Structure formats: structure tokens, C-alpha cells
Amino acid sequence: xxxxxxxxxxxxxxxxxxxxxxxxxxxxxxxxxxxxxxxxxxxxxxxxxxxxxxxxxxxxxxxxxxxxxxxxxxxxxxxxxxxxxxxxxxxxxxxxxxxxxxxxxxxxxxxxxxxxxxxxxxxxxxxxxxxxxxxxxxxxxxxxxxxxxxxxxxxxxxxxxxxxxxxxxxxxxxxxxxxxxxxxxxxxxxxxxxxxxxxxxxxxxxxxxxxxxxxxxxxxxxxxxxxxxxxxxxxxxxxxxxxxxxxxxxxxxxxxxxxxxxxxxxxxxxxxxxxxxxxxxxx
Numbered sequence: 001x002x003x004x005x006x007x008x009x010x011x012x013x014x015x016x017x018x019x020x021x022x023x024x025x026x027x028x029x030x031x032x033x034x035x036x037x038x039x040x041x042x043x044x045x046x047x048x049x050x051x052x053x054x055x056x057x058x059x060x061x062x063x064x065x066x067x068x069x070x071x072x073x074x075x076x077x078x079x080x081x082x083x084x085x086x087x088x089x090x091x092x093x094x095x096x097x098x099x100x101x102x103x104x105x106x107x108x109x110x111x112x113x114x115x116x117x118x119x120x121x122x123x124x125x126x127x128x129x130x131x132x133x134x135x136x137x138x139x140x141x142x143x144x145x146x147x148x149x150x151x152x153x154x155x156x157x158x159x160x161x162x163x164x165x166x167x168x169x170x171x172x173x174x175x176x177x178x179x180x181x182x183x184x185x186x187x188x189x190x191x192x193x194x195x196x197x198x199x200x201x202x203x204x205x206x207x208x209x210x211x212x213x214x215x216x217x218x219x220x221x222x223x224x225x226x227x228x229x230x231x232x233x234x235x236x237x238x239x240x241x242x243x244x245x246x247x248x249x250x251x252x253x254x255x256x257x258x259x260x261x262x263x264x265x266x267x268x269x270x271x272x273x274x275x276x277x278x279x280x281x282x283x
Contacts, residue, residue, distance in 0.1 A: 107253045110152045110177045115245045117157035118219055118226050127168075127221030128161040129201045131186070132252055133175040136213040142173050145184030152179055161219075171204065171216075187211060189232065205229040215251050217244075 052067035114130065121128045131138070146167060150156060152174060160167045160182050170183035189206035205216035210232035218227045228236040228247055236247050 107177070110174070111245060111248045111252070113152045113154045114157070114174070114217065114248065115241060117154035118217060118244060119241050120154060120158050121161055121219040122224040122226055124158075125221060125224050126158070126161045126163060126219065127199075127201055128157070128217070128219035129171040129186075129205060130157070130217040131171050131173050131184075131205075131208055132215040132217070133173065134213045134215065134252070138173060138175065138212055138214065141171075141184050141186060141208065141212075142175075142181040145170055145173065145181035147181050148179050150179045152177060171208070202227065202229075206232050206234075209233075215248075217248075 048067065052064065055063035055067065118128065118130075131141075156179065157172065159165060160172060162168060167182040171186050172179060173181045173184055186204035187207040188200065188203045189210060199220070199222070201218050201220070205218045205227070206229055208214060209216050209229050216229040218229065219225075220227070225238045226236075226244055227234055228239065228244070228251070230251060235251070236243065239247065
């Protein structure tokens with residue numbers, strides 16, 4: 001179906017959808033690479049791509065041949081140059097709700113490691129503050145700390161918050177299943193309604209979750225209590241291990257494979273329990 005003409009070129013519905021999809025893909029690629037060292041390299045490749053298209057349209061056979069000659073190695077070069085960004089993009093795709101329903105992702109391991117670390121910090125009375133990024137960018141906060149880009153593990157988290165560790169002050173930032181930075185400085189909440197007994201970590205947890213879409217986990221150094229903060233409000237106080245794990249699943253991965261497995265296990269266990277009639281005897 002033709003919509004309109006631009007010169008001698010006819011634009012139809014399919015053409016318009018094609019343009020919109022290509023624009024969306026380039027915009028998403030730009031969002032992933034914005035602020036990284038790959039931005040300039042991507043811009044260079046984009047210039048070559050545009051130059052090749054213009055040369056083809058203008059009938060410049062020499063330039064077109066030159067660009068097409070190196071086109072065979074562009075795919076390999078793209079993978080090599082943008083390996084971290086491609087890995088991050090594939091991780092994001094794998095973390096989509098419908099993907100997590102069918103495939104196992106790293107969400108289970110992250111939750112397990114963080115829960116174990118929180119219980120160990122509570123047992124040792126080590127203060128801790130962990131911030132989980134959700135949808136809003138947190139690059140400004142990450143830049144205030146020490147970059148790590150480390151795999152989430154309970155022993156690493158406990159080591160970071162060890163009182164004599166140079167990284168124990170501030171917050172640990174976890175994004176896309178990775179510890180991206182430690183010793184990050186967070187904004188403090190100025191709300192006077194916050195209990196006076198709460199310390200700096202709790203106020204920082206409230207402050208950061210008021211500004212961005214994130215979940216903050218706080219371990220009190222004085223009492224060892226574990227709390228969760230969302231949108232500037234405490235959604236859990238003095239949490240035990242099972243409650244902490246289930247709350248992290250609910251807040252971070254609401255439609256994850258963990259929920260699917262847990263519900264399936266409950267159904268199987270219920271179906272295997274013997275039925276009891278009114279007299280108290282097993283049917």
C-alpha cells in the first residue's frame with residue numbers, strides 16, 4: 001500500500017515500518033554504547049556505512065567497490081570491537097520476562113549469592129549497603145566509586161564490607177547481574193519522618209531509591225538487621241533468609257524462572273500429598 005512519494009521513490013506501509021524498526025535498533029544501540037569507549041568506534045563504522053550507501057546511490061563504482069571489499073571483515077571486526085557491549089546486550093535480552101520463563105539465567109545465582117552475603121554480614125555485624133539497578137541509569141553514582149565489573153559472589157561482597165577494607169565505606173552497585181562498582185557515594189534522604197535511630201546507610205538507601213528506580217539492601221552494623229528499600233520506603237525490615245530471598249525475587253525478577261520453579265514445586269508437592277477424609281484417615 002503506497003502512502004506517498006519522495007521524488008521518484010514510493011513509500012509504502014512496509015517501507016515506513018522498515019524505517020521505524022531500523023531507527024529503533026540504532027537508537028537502542030546508541031543507548032547501550034552511550035558513555036562508553038565504543039561510542040567513537042561505532043560512530044566511525046556508521047560513517048563508513050552511510051558513505052558506502054551514498055556512493056552506491058550516486059553511482060560511484062570505485063568507492064562502492066572499496067567499501068564492499070572490506071565488508072566481508074566488518075562482521076568479525078564488529079564482534080571484536082564491541083564484545084563487551086554485545087555481551088551486555090545479549091544479557092539484557094536474556095533477562096526479558098518471556099525469556100526467563102523458558103531459559104535459566106543468572107538471576108538465581110545473583111539472588112542466592114546476595115542473600116548468603118547479607119546473612120553473613122548480619123552474623124558478623126558488618127554494615128553493608130547494596131543497590132540493585134533496575135530501569136533507570138545509575139552511571140552518575142557509579143562514577144563516584146571504584147569500578148569493579150566483577151561477578152556477584154557472597155565472599156567478595158563480605159570482603160568488600162569488611163571494616164578494614166578500603167572499599168567498605170559507601171555502597172556496592174549491582175547492575176545486570178554484575179558488581180559494577182564499590183565505595184559509591186549515595187545521596188542522603190532529608191525526610192525528617194525517617195526514624196532517628198536509623199544510620200547513614202539507611203538514609204542513603206532511602207535517598208538513592210527516591211531519585212532512581214533501584215532496590216537497596218541495607219545491613220545494620222549495630223543490630224545486624226536486614227532491610228529492603230524501594231521508592232524511598234522500607235518494604236521489609238529485620239528480614240530472615242527465606243523472606244529476603246523471596247522479596248528479592250519479587251522486586252528484581254517478578255516473572256523469573258525462580259517463580260516458575262517455585263510454583264511448580266508447590267503444585268507437585270500438593271499433588272503428591274495423601275488425601276485425608278473427614279474421619280482423619282488417609283484416603
